[in-house]
Amino acid sequence: xxxxxxxxxxxxxxxxxxxxxxxxxxxxxxxxxxxxxxxxxxxxxxxxxxxxxxxxxxxxxxxxxxxxxxxxxxxxxxxxxxxxxxxxxxxxxxxxxxxxxxxxxxxxxxxxxxxxxxxxxxxxxxxxxxxxxxxxxxxxxxxxxxxxxxxxxxxxxxxxxxxxxxxxxxxxxxxxxxxxxxxxxxxxxxxxxxxxxxxxxxxxxxxxxxxxxxxxxxxxxxxxxxxxxxxxxxxxxxxxxxxxxxxxxxxxxxxxxxxxxxxxxxxxxxxxxxxxxxxxxxxxxxxxxxxxxxxxxxxxxxxxxxxxxxxxxxxxxxxxxxxxxxxxxxxxxxxxxxxxxxxxxxxxxxxxxxxxxxxxxxxxxxxxxxxxxxxxxxxxxxxxxxxxxxxxxxxxxxxxxxxxxxxxxxxxxxxxxxxxxxxxxxxxxxxxxxxxxxxxxxxxxxxxxxxxxxxxxxxxxxxxxxxxxxxxxxxxxxxxxxxxxxxxxxxxxxxxxxxxxxxxxxxxxxxxxxxxxxxxxxxxxxxxxxxxxxxxxxxxxxxxxxxxxxxxx
Numbered sequence: 193x194x195x196x197x198x199x200x201x202x203x204x205x206x207x208x209x210x211x212x213x214x215x216x217x218x219x220x221x222x223x224x225x226x227x228x229x230x231x232x233x234x235x236x237x238x239x240x241x242x243x244x245x246x247x248x249x250x251x252x253x254x255x256x257x258x259x260x261x262x263x264x265x266x267x268x269x270x271x272x273x274x275x276x277x278x279x280x281x282x283x284x285x286x287x288x289x290x291x292x293x294x295x296x297x298x299x300x301x302x303x304x305x306x307x308x309x310x311x312x313x314x315x316x317x318x319x320x321x322x323x324x325x326x327x328x329x330x331x332x333x334x335x336x337x338x339x340x341x342x343x344x345x346x347x348x349x350x351x352x353x354x355x356x357x358x359x360x361x362x363x364x365x366x367x368x369x370x371x372x373x374x375x376x377x378x379x380x381x382x383x384x385x386x387x388x389x390x391x392x393x394x395x396x397x398x399x400x401x402x403x404x405x406x407x408x409x410x411x412x413x414x415x416x417x418x419x420x421x422x423x424x425x426x427x428x429x430x431x432x433x434x435x436x437x438x439x440x441x442x443x444x445x446x447x448x449x450x451x452x453x454x455x456x457x458x459x460x461x462x463x464x465x466x467x468x469x470x471x472x473x474x475x476x477x478x479x480x481x482x483x484x485x486x487x488x489x490x491x492x493x494x495x496x497x498x499x500x501x502x503x504x505x506x507x508x509x510x511x512x513x514x515x516x517x518x519x520x521x522x523x524x525x526x527x528x529x530x531x532x533x534x535x536x537x538x539x540x541x542x543x544x545x546x547x548x549x550x551x552x553x554x555x556x557x558x559x560x561x562x563x564x565x566x567x568x569x570x571x572x573x574x575x576x577x578x579x580x581x582x583x584x585x586x587x588x589x590x591x592x593x594x595x596x597x598x599x600x601x602x603x604x605x606x607x608x609x610x611x612x613x614x615x616x617x618x619x620x621x622x623x624x625x626x627x628x629x630x631x632x633x634x635x636x637x638x639x640x641x642x643x644x645x646x647x648x649x650x651x652x653x654x655x656x657x658x659x660x661x662x663x664x665x666x667x668x669x670x671x672x673x674x675x676x677x678x679x680x681x682x683x684x685x686x687x688x689x690x691x692x693x694x695x696x697x698x699x700x701x702x703x704x705x706x707x708x709x710x711x712x713x714x715x716x717x718x719x720x721x722x723x724x725x726x727x728x729x730x731x732x733x734x735x736x737x738x739x740x741x742x743x744x745x
Contacts, residue, residue: 295386303378310375392679392689396720399693400433402426407696407715409607409624409651409667410497410511410539410555414700414713415465417458421479422702422711423465424719425453430467432479435704443477444484457499464520466506468496474508476520488525491516500541500550505564507550509538515552517564533560533595542609549596549635551619553606559621560595561635597638603627610653612682614660622650625668630680644685648674651699657707658728661688665712667697677712679724693720 372379404427406413413425422433423443430443430453446453446469455468463479474491477484492510500507507517513534516527533552540553550562599621608622608630617636623629628648632641648669655662660683666676675698677691696715703710710724 299381302381303374306378306381307374390688390726392691393723394689394691396691396693396722398721400719400721402713402717402719405700405713405715405717405719407699409605409649409697409699410537412455412457412498412700413453414702414711414719415456415458416702416704416711417463417465417479418461418705419463419479420705421458421463422719423456423458423479424713425456425467428452430456430465430477441482443479443482444475449473454495455497455499457501459501460503466499466501466508468499468508470495472496472510472512474499474506476506486520488518490525491518494537497537497539498541498552500543502543502547502550507541507543509541509552511537513538513554515541515550515562529564531560531562531593531595533562533598534558539605540607540609542611544611545613546616548616551609551611551621551635553609553621555605557600557602557604557606557623557627559599559602559606559609559619559633561597561599561619561638562593563596597633597635599631599633599638599640601631601640601643602629604649608650608653608664610655610662613655613657620653620655620662622646622653622664625649628669630662630664632682642683642685644680646678647671648676649697651697652701654701654703654710656725657703658725661725663701663703663710663724665698665701667699675714677710677722689724691722691724694718 367376370376374382402424405424406427411425414422416422420435422435424431424433428447428451429445432441432443433439434441443465444467449471451469451471451473453467454470455466457466458464459466464485465477465479467475467477468491469475472490472492472494474488474496475484476486491508492512492514494511496508496510498509504519504521505517506520507515509515513532513536515531515533515538517529517531518525518527522528531552534554534556535558536555538552538554540551542551544550548563550564552560552562554560602621602623604624604627606621606623608620610620612618612620617634618641619633619635621631621633623631628646628650630644630646630650630653632643633639634641646664646666648666648671650664651667652665653662660681662680662682664678664680666674666678668674675692675694675696677694677698679688679690680686681688694712694714694716698712698714700713701710706728708723708725708727709721711719711721713719
């Protein structure tokens with residue numbers, strides 16, 4: 193051993209240990225195998241003179257990964273579906289339809305449960321004591337049990353107990369002769385016909401350039417009329433695009449008055465187009481003659497971001513927090529009713545299709561339901577809560593009645609509003625970046641029916657006219673998936689399709705009068721047309737909805 197200590201190898205070994213002891217207090221140096229181990233900042237930081245690194249920690253002939261920090265159930269996606277819901281910040285809207293994948297996963301889960309945990313065999317029922325006809329409740333007195341054999345052997349075919357299942361091995365369909373690796377129940381599930389899922393084209397059939405299309409969440413610059421004409425506000429101009437011949441015409445130019453278009457809205461039936469501006473002016477144009485029919489130079493004190501028609505009633509929502517209602521048949525420029533229910537800008541307005549209540553959404557994260565017909569709930573004053581919805585007084589301003597309902601569940605601005613055309617009294621609302629939820633309300637009793645976490649800013653909502661489905665457009669997201677156009681099935685809220693193509697927030701949405709096509713607009717200054725819904729059952733289509741030219745007599 194003395195020879196080994198005095199050998200050159202022993203001297204180098206002692207010199208190495210001395211260098212490590214001298215350099216230890218000054219710096220923590222590690223020699224690692226660069227192939228199997230990489231020294232991280234945290235590893236170097238944790239090495240101290242009090243806890244020296246041993247040779248076994250630094251050197252090794254193979255690398256064994258540590259699974260101490262991992263969760264087996266999480267790593268292999270074995271979490272139960274009944275567990276906690278995914279938080280909004282990690283929710284990702286898929287880039288394509290997940291309907292087929294969800295159907296396949298459901299079938300796989302059913303087969304897995306059938307194969308791994310098969311149903312327990314039927315147990316024979318316990319024999320019951322016979323009862324006499326005279327007294328069914330009379331119990332027999334206890335008696336000494338008779339002598340019986342402990343083991344009793346009988347043939348399954350001649351079993352005395354009819355509840356005991358019998359197995360006949362001479363049957364060709366018995367599981368003992370099956371060549372399939374799964375049970376008969378699983379084979380029946382696999383061989384059963386599948387529900388045909390609706391196919392949605394993932395690419396737009398037409399893309400139009402829309403220069404100067406504002407990238408502003410609080411504006412509404414695209415609307416599609418019942419005469420199949422698309423109105424778009426671009427900067428200080430409003431353009432009309434006729435669908436049947438793709439003709440483009442300029443309706444107006446507000447550059448002379450140093451103003452900018454902030455909202456457009458078509459009347460339900462006819463050719464009148466209402467235009468709101470940043471300065472608070474409002475104009476009504478006739479698309480046939482391209483002439484202005486009426487102007488309200490002092491409609492609001494600030495910009496008009498939302499417009500909605502109810503026959504001859506035109507409602508406007510502004511940044512001044514007010515909702516004004518005007519009868520366009522009257523020459524007076526003053527509104528016949530003012531509604532004050534929001535504390536910040538009104539950015540969404542939608543009338544119910546049947547001429548019922550009006551829904552308004554604001555930057556104050558509130559949704560108000562107004563009924564101009566004068567119907568009121570019990571105890572309108574003060575505040576009350578019913579279910580998940582709540583109502584407050586409009587605020588004693590004397591400028592209008594209190595809202596019928598006022599919902600407070602959203603945590604961001606509410607621009608997206610849509611009334612269900614198939615079920616009366618159902619309203620869908622969507623929240624902004626800090627909310628990311630679509631909520632469904634019953635406006636008859638003020639309760640929330642359901643909610644959906646989309647994981648992304650909800651910019652617009654619109655219901656299909658041909659199927660019970662809902663379209664939502666999205667913007668900012670906390671994940672990489674954003675700027676989506678999603679189609680949801682109601683009331684299951686399963687995703688039918690997810691359409692992508694826009695590179696900016698999809699802030700504008702409109703639907704064709706036949707209900708088959710939707711058009712979306714974004715800050716990337718493009719308009720994209722999508723075949724989103726099937727044709728209406730029956731095939732009956734009105735001429736006024738298909739051919740704009742036939743309206744001219």
